[in-house]
Amino acid sequence: MQLTTMAWRTLMRNKRRSVITAFSVAFGVLLSVTFTASSDYAYTNMINTSAVMGLGHLSVEHPDYQDTPTLDKRLLDAEAVQQRALQTPGVTAAQVRIMGQAMFASGAKSVGGAFIAIDPGQETPAHNIFLRTLVEGQCFSADEEHGVVVGAKMAEKLNLRLGKKLIFTMTDKDGELVSELGRVSGIFKTGDDSVDGAVVLFPLALARKGLGYEPNAASLVAIFLSDHRAAKTIKGKLAGLWAQRPDIGVLTWQESQPDLAGLIAVDRLFNYLLQFLVGLVIAAGIMNTLLMSVMERQWEFGIMMALGMMPGQVVRLVLLESCWLGLLGLALGVIITTPWFLYMARIGIDFSGQIGKDYSAGGVLVDPVMKFRLYRESAMCIAAAVFSLTMVAGIFPAFKAGRTTPVENLKQG
Amino acid sequence: MNNTPLVQLENVSRIYQQGKVQVAAVTEFSLDVQAGEFSVLCGPSGSGKTTILNLIGALDEPSLGRVRLEGRDLAELGRSDLARLRRDRIGFVFQSYNLNPVLTACENAEFVLALQNIPKAQRRQRVMAVLAEVGMAELAQRRPDELSGGQQQRVAIARAIVSHPAIVLADEPTANVDSATADAILDLMVRLNQEQGITFLFSTHDQRVMDRARRLIHLRDGRLEHDEVRG
Numbered sequence: 011m012q013l014t015t016m017a018w019r020t021l022m023r024n025k026r027r028s029v030i031t032a033f034s035v036a037f038g039v040l041l042s043v044t045f046t047a048s049s050d051y052a053y054t055n056m057i058n059t060s061a062v063m064g065l066g067h068l069s070v071e072h073p074d075y076q077d078t079p080t081l082d083k084r085l086l087d088a089e090a091v092q093q094r095a096l097q098t099p100g101v102t103a104a105q106v107r108i109m110g111q112a113m114f115a116s117g118a119k120s121v122g123g124a125f126i127a128i129d130p131g132q133e134t135p136a137h138n139i140f141l142r143t144l145v146e147g148q149c150f151s152a153d154e155e156h157g158v159v160v161g162a163k164m165a166e167k168l169n170l171r172l173g174k175k176l177i178f179t180m181t182d183k184d185g186e187l188v189s190e191l192g193r194v195s196g197i198f199k200t201g202d203d204s205v206d207g208a209v210v211l212f213p214l215a216l217a218r219k220g221l222g223y224e225p226n227a228a229s230l231v232a233i234f235l236s237d238h239r240a241a242k243t244i245k246g247k248l249a250g251l252w253a254q255r256p257d258i259g260v261l262t263w264q265e266s267q268p269d270l271a272g273l274i275a276v277d278r279l280f281n282y283l284l285q286f287l288v289g290l291v292i293a294a295g296i297m298n299t300l301l302m303s304v305m306e307r308q309w310e311f312g313i314m315m316a317l318g319m320m321p322g323q324v325v326r327l328v329l330l331e332s333c334w335l336g337l338l339g340l341a342l343g344v345i346i347t348t349p350w351f352l353y354m355a356r357i358g359i360d361f362s363g364q365i366g367k368d369y370s371a372g373g374v375l376v377d378p379v380m381k382f383r384l385y386r387e388s389a390m391c392i393a394a395a396v397f398s399l400t401m402v403a404g405i406f407p408a409f410k411a412g413r414t415t416p417v418e419n420l421k422q423g
Numbered sequence: 424m425n426n427t428p429l430v431q432l433e434n435v436s437r438i439y440q441q442g443k444v445q446v447a448a449v450t451e452f453s454l455d456v457q458a459g460e461f462s463v464l465c466g467p468s469g470s471g472k473t474t475i476l477n478l479i480g481a482l483d484e485p486s487l488g489r490v491r492l493e494g495r496d497l498a499e500l501g502r503s504d505l506a507r508l509r510r511d512r513i514g515f516v517f518q519s520y521n522l523n524p525v526l527t528a529c530e531n532a533e534f535v536l537a538l539q540n541i542p543k544a545q546r547r548q549r550v551m552a553v554l555a556e557v558g559m560a561e562l563a564q565r566r567p568d569e570l571s572g573g574q575q576q577r578v579a580i581a582r583a584i585v586s587h588p589a590i591v592l593a594d595e596p597t598a599n600v601d602s603a604t605a606d607a608i609l610d611l612m613v614r615l616n617q618e619q620g621i622t623f624l625f626s627t628h629d630q631r632v633m634d635r636a637r638r639l640i641h642l643r644d645g646r647l648e649h650d651e652v653r654g
């Protein structure tokens with residue numbers, strides 16, 4: 011007789027109790043998947059959205075640019091950096107950009123803001139949220155030397171329409187004030203007013219000319235990855251390529267967007283804590299069930315130990331029961347969670363009625379549709395955590411059973 | 424052939440502490456049991472029968488005195504040595520609820536053999552032979568709740584003897600069955616004793632059981648009252 015079989019039959023002896031307990035484990039799986047998958051989805055979304063707002067998943071830039079983003083800090087061979095980056099596995103796109111502060115003026119009005127100078131021949135909506143959210147006109151073409159794309163809010167503030175002139179003033183690489191003239195070719199609307207009121211796109215060539223940059227110079231190369239989770243690894247690879255270049259630094263999105271990274275870290279921590287607490291409540295329930303079952307079986311343990319079973323074997327038997335309970339719970343969990351997960355992964359729940367269409371957090375637009383996405387490692391983590399909690403819940407009852415002394419329990423009456 | 428008694432109790436006392444009162448369950452009790460005996464501990468309720476069986480069966484320790492089994496002083500053995508000793512040298516039959524409810528009759532009977540790590544095929548063979556011996560071969564696949572009290576006791580006896588122990592200790596094995604069943608169980612034990620030389624020591628206060636014994640150890644208040652050996 012194998013202990014494993016015995017443990018299973020013991021569990022099935024009180025089917026109702028075992029199934030109810032297993033369902034509480036399954037419910038834990040469902041909750042855990044709900045929490046984790048909705049945040050895995052939301053984080054991925056936020057990270058990818060933030061990446062397409064300018065800096066990419068990784069940005070290659072002058073090592074001092076992050077701390078003091080003045081326009082004298084620049085990469086001198088941005089195109090070469092871009093080419094090397096594109097050869098790295100996991101990189102889906104790399105864009106050369108110049109980013110900085112400027113004053114924008116039209117007629118009598120002016121506002122401060124930020125510009126992103128891009129190569130119109132290379133940028134695509136896929137990696138540029140402003141081109142993705144154009145509401146009027148289009149991006150300037152490669153031969154529109156003075157084309158600009160402005161946000162809807164700025165257009166409103168400065169009374170801009172397509173074809174209108176926009177004057178922008180910035181400090182060049184030597185600290186001198188320079189002004190350039192642009193003509194509005196497109197207007198975007200991301201939905202975030204602080205972005206729509208401040209960001210202006212214009213051609214890379216115009217920025218280079220105005221700032222006095224060398225022909226291949228740029229503030230950064232924004233790199234996009236097929237999976238943001240690879241950021242650290244790929245940063246390591248790229249940094250290795252330029253180990254001998256003190257003028258080139260690589261930052262992950264966490265480093266270039268510490269606010270977002272912090273927000274996600276705190277949210278994730280809170281999430282884990284919540285899940286852990288739910289887990290504890292469930293574990294307490296499991297422990298209670300096992301303890302009850304152990305108490306009811308004192309006589310049986312007494313007999314088995316009288317017959318020569320070792321305390322360690324009794325402990326193993328009860329641990330195997332909790333192991334079965336964990337597996338049963340996981341199996342039920344998968345059964346009840348799968349349809350819910352599939353629905354949420356494909357369709358999701360639209361919260362735009364509750365939170366509005368243009369909700370942003372940490373400076374990043376948040377998708378109002380709650381959907382699920384579960385990373386493989388998250389799924390394994392949930393399975394491992396649920397299973398270990400069940401096992402941990404079994405430890406005390408198991409030792410309780412192992413401490414049974416045969417004589418005390420064979421006294422009749 | 425050495426003639427060391429199988430069981431030796433030397434001046435054994437077992438005193439229970441019950442709150443502030445001390446209860447002497449067994450007092451200065453000495454007893455030798457030889458291999459091949461068919462002996463009965465008898466006496467009124469509370470006279471110490473179960474306590475003595477527990478002491479011999481290495482389930483309990485004496486407060487004073489010495490218990491030897493096959494010449495070995497049990498006080499010198501550790502917890503796991505005692506467990507091994509019970510597994511290999513002693514067969515137990517309790518008054519009731521002997522069997523594990525999740526195991527079939529067959530699995531219950533082979534429980535001790537499984538603890539001894541005897542290979543499954545060999546286990547099955549031995550168990551089926553013994554179940555046939557006690558008349559339970561047909562019902563081998565039933566669970567305890569599908570068996571009568573007498574049938575359960577037969578399975579318990581099968582489990583006690585299948586590992587070829589030095590002695591089978593049975594605490595009122597017939598107390599919870601009707602008299603016809605009790606007779607059948609006794610017949611079985613007598614036969615196993617006569618045919619296979621298995622040593623039995625059991626307790627009872629049932630007169631009909633006492634009539635079948637070859638040695639009657641009378642107890643009163645935890646002391647030996649009379650040790651009666653019959654032809």
Ligand SMILES: Nc1ncnc2c1ncn2[C@@H]1O[C@H](COP(=O)(O)OP(=O)(O)OP(=O)(O)O)[C@@H](O)[C@H]1O
Pocket residue numbers: 421439440441446447448449466467468469470471472473474475628
């Ligand atoms: N765990 C214990 N704690 C305190 N006293 C005990 C304990 N076990 C037994 N006793 C006492 O020891 C005495 C002997 O008990 P024991 O169970 O050995 O008697 P018995 O002859 O088997 O009785 P019965 O025929 O009722 O089974 C009784 O007075 C009993 O109350």
Ligand SMILES: [Mg+2]
Pocket residue numbers: 472473474594
């Ligand atoms: Mg008794």
